[in-house]
Amino acid sequence: MYPVVEVTGLVNRFGSQVVHENLDMQVNADEVFGIVGGSGSGKSVLLRSILGLHRPQAGCIRIFGHDITQMSPQQLRGVKERYGVSFQSGALYSGLTVLQNVQLPMLEHLALNAAARDDLAMLKIRLVGLPADAGAKYPAQLSGGMVKRAALARALALDPALLFLDEPTSGLDPISAAAFDELLLYLQKQLKLTVVMITHDLDSIFRTCNRVGVIVDRHMLSDTLARIVDNPHPWIQEYFHGARGRARLEAMHGA
Amino acid sequence: MTLEVRRTADALTMALTGEWGVREFGALERDFAAVDVRGARSLLIDASAVRSFDLSGAWALREFVRRAREAGVEVSFQGPPPEQLRLLEDTLKESDAPAPARQPAAVYRPGWFARPLAAVGLESHLFVEQMRQSLTFLGHTTLTGLGGMARLKRLRPISIARHIYDTGVTALPIVALIAFLISVIIAYMSATQLRGLGADIYVVDLVTIGVLRELGVLLTSIIVAGRSGSAFAAELGSMKLNQEVDALVATGVNPYEVLVVPRVLGLVIALPLLSIVADLVGIGGGALLCRFLLQMPFDQFIARANDAISSTTFWVGVIKAPVFAVLIAVAGCYRGMQVRDSARELGRLVTVAVVQAIFLVILADALFAVLFMRLDI
Structure with missing residues (x-):
């Protein structure tokens, strides 16, 4: 069984500024992998490299075992069908309703008749916990939490096995964020998803992630959640054992 | 072929095989449409041989089962029903609670004789509003x-x-x-x-x-x-x-x-x-x-x-x-x-x-x- 996502020797440079230097990352099937790092540490650049939105200077990126840096656009399309992405701000198409947003990947990749498309898209909308009448709304009419859920519904449109989430709980109130975490866990278990998630939300990390990769000094240190908190690196110590992290750690050990 | 149907008198047995993913959804619907449940009393579904059973595949199965039940066929599964079906039912049950009934806003619908007049009125109103906004x-x-x-x-x-x-x-x-x-x-x-x-x-x-x-x-x-x-x-x-x-x-x-x-x-x-x-x-x-x-x-x-x-x-x-x-x-x-x-x-x-x-x-x-x-x- 190969890893679902495997990054080896990734190098990203912008001018003289080195963002990643021989960065390695590995995500296994059926796990929730959290990517953590300080602002400007290159989390987004890493995700953009994996999604093929940014071409790295060097390195190999394998998704489902295929090296996407060596693939033709046609082959890449076949890989892209098999994962879903939800962007930080949702990136819902502002001119389309939520239902049409969810249907767009289906229109592009599948030959379905209109009725089936409606049924399946509506199913995804309900699956993420949106009310049925949300389908007819435009993104500008949604609240922040609903935008995140609609973006998740669109990411799930093609029943992917792999999900990339960029800060799925940022900008949500703690209750909505917790509800989103539960939803994600539920879907991950039920649909047997592999999830790669960039997040700053400590609550979210402790609730959902099996393994965590921390980007420090242009490299990634990854380990299981229970072990990464004991990593001696000063940034990781500060992150997990600072004022915000300690309460969560105590809750985890107490439980 | 995604399913095999065997018929003995008024009992149907259906064995599901192959890939049941969103990419096969069209084929699944076609194959289900070809199944004739008329005259059958019971239907036994064996879903154990299905690979990559995802939500879309489950939806196709659910819709078929629903139609069959409506036609008076007793549907049962060989072993436990696929858990994807249960997930579907859970999802639909939660949100099937009737949405708060929305009062359709009372819209004035002019008769045929008043319609041109109403159009002129609406356009003039919009025009004046535009003028007001641009003046502002x-x-x-x-x-x-x-x-x-x-x-x-x-x-x-x-x-x-x-x-x-x-x-x-x-x-x-x-x-x-x-x-x-x-x-x-x-x-x-x-x-x-x-x-x-x-x-x-x-x-x-x-x-x-x-x-x-x-x-x-x-x-x-x-x-x-x-x-x-x-x-x-x-x-x-x-x-x-x-x-x-x-x-x-x-x-x-x-x-x-x-x-x-x-x-x-x-x-x-x-x-x-x-x-x-x-x-x-x-x-x-x-x-x-x-x-x-x-x-x-x-x-x-x-x-x-x-x-x-x-x-x-x-x-x-x-x-x-x-x-x-x-x-x-x-x-x-x-x-x-x-x-x-x-x-x-x-x-x-x-x-x-x-x-x-x-x-x-x-x-x-x-x-x-x-x-x-x-x-x-």
């Missing part, structure tokens, strides 16, 4: 601009300079090229007509008066409306979409002061200068054509041009430029500030901005023509 916008811009006159720093000189560069300096090549080509076309057309009458010399009159009074400024304005009117609308529109305008207001900055007035003033300065360049290049183009097509020496062209134009001819053209500049800039900024919600709206309003700017420029030019005729200049 114009008022805000004027007040902010006048307020800036009192304190020069409020006029944002650096921002104005940037807009003069963007709308004026970078437009020079295209404006010069078009002015040159148009005056060459006019000179050529009139030369071929006038030559037969032996009146070649009047080509000079046509080119100089035409370019100075009308064409120089009008063509420049139309080019600038296409270039900068659209740029203004798109810039402000995307700032609106990105909540940048809201951020300005929330910071206590007047968006008219930092966004609208500098653009209007920048264009008011840039457009007359562009028109003067267009005049010069246009007359130069006419002179060149006369020299090489009509063999008219340059000094003869200059002498004739001196006789043809009066002291006001140049000013009659250039005086219109600031007015056109205000129209273009205000149309662009106003439409930009109207953008809300979606990228489609942005595209629509940018189009409206350009079309309206060009229309307003030509309308104003016609009014100027009437005015100058009355003033006899």
Whole structure:
């Protein structure tokens, strides 16, 4: 069984500024992998490299075992069908309703008749916990939490096995964020998803992630959640054992 | 094949095989549609051999089971039913709670006789509302601009300079090229007509008066409306979409002061200068054509041009430029500030901005023509 996502020797440079230097990352099937790092540490650049939105200077990126840096656009399309992405701000198409947003990947990749498309898209909308009448709304009419859920519904449109989430709980109130975490866990278990998630939300990390990769000094240190908190690196110590992290750690050990 | 059906008397057994993913959804629906459940009493489904059973595949199965049950067939599963089905049922159960019944808003529906009247009323109402909004916008811009006159720093000189560069300096090549080509076309057309009458010399009159009074400024304005009117609308529109305008207001900055007035003033300065360049290049183009097509020496062209134009001819053209500049800039900024919600709206309003700017420029030019005729200049 190969890893679902495997990054080896990734190098990203912008001018003289080195963002990643021989960065390695590995995500296994059926796990929730959290990517953590300080602002400007290159989390987004890493995700953009994996999604093929940014071409790295060097390195190999394998998704489902295929090296996407060596693939033709046609082959890449076949890989892209098999994962879903939800962007930080949702990136819902502002001119389309939520239902049409969810249907767009289906229109592009599948030959379905209109009725089936409606049924399946509506199913995804309900699956993420949106009310049925949300389908007819435009993104500008949604609240922040609903935008995140609609973006998740669109990411799930093609029943992917792999999900990339960029800060799925940022900008949500703690209750909505917790509800989103539960939803994600539920879907991950039920649909047997592999999830790669960039997040700053400590609550979210402790609730959902099996393994965590921390980007420090242009490299990634990854380990299981229970072990990464004991990593001696000063940034990781500060992150997990600072004022915000300690309460969560105590809750985890107490439980 | 995704399913195999065996029939014994009134009992059906169905074995599901192969891939049951979203990519096979079309095939699944076709295969299910081909299954004839009529006359059957019971249906036993064996889903144990299905690979990659995802939600879409489960949906196809659920829909089939629902239809079969409605037809009075007793459906059961060999072993436990697939858990994807249970997930589906859970999802649908939660949200099947009736949505709060929404009262359809009482809409007045006019009868056939009143319908045209209602349409006229609605359109007039919208028109008046539009007028009111654009007047409000114009008022805000004027007040902010006048307020800036009192304190020069409020006029944002650096921002104005940037807009003069963007709308004026970078437009020079295209404006010069078009002015040159148009005056060459006019000179050529009139030369071929006038030559037969032996009146070649009047080509000079046509080119100089035409370019100075009308064409120089009008063509420049139309080019600038296409270039900068659209740029203004798109810039402000995307700032609106990105909540940048809201951020300005929330910071206590007047968006008219930092966004609208500098653009209007920048264009008011840039457009007359562009028109003067267009005049010069246009007359130069006419002179060149006369020299090489009509063999008219340059000094003869200059002498004739001196006789043809009066002291006001140049000013009659250039005086219109600031007015056109205000129209273009205000149309662009106003439409930009109207953008809300979606990228489609942005595209629509940018189009409206350009079309309206060009229309307003030509309308104003016609009014100027009437005015100058009355003033006899």
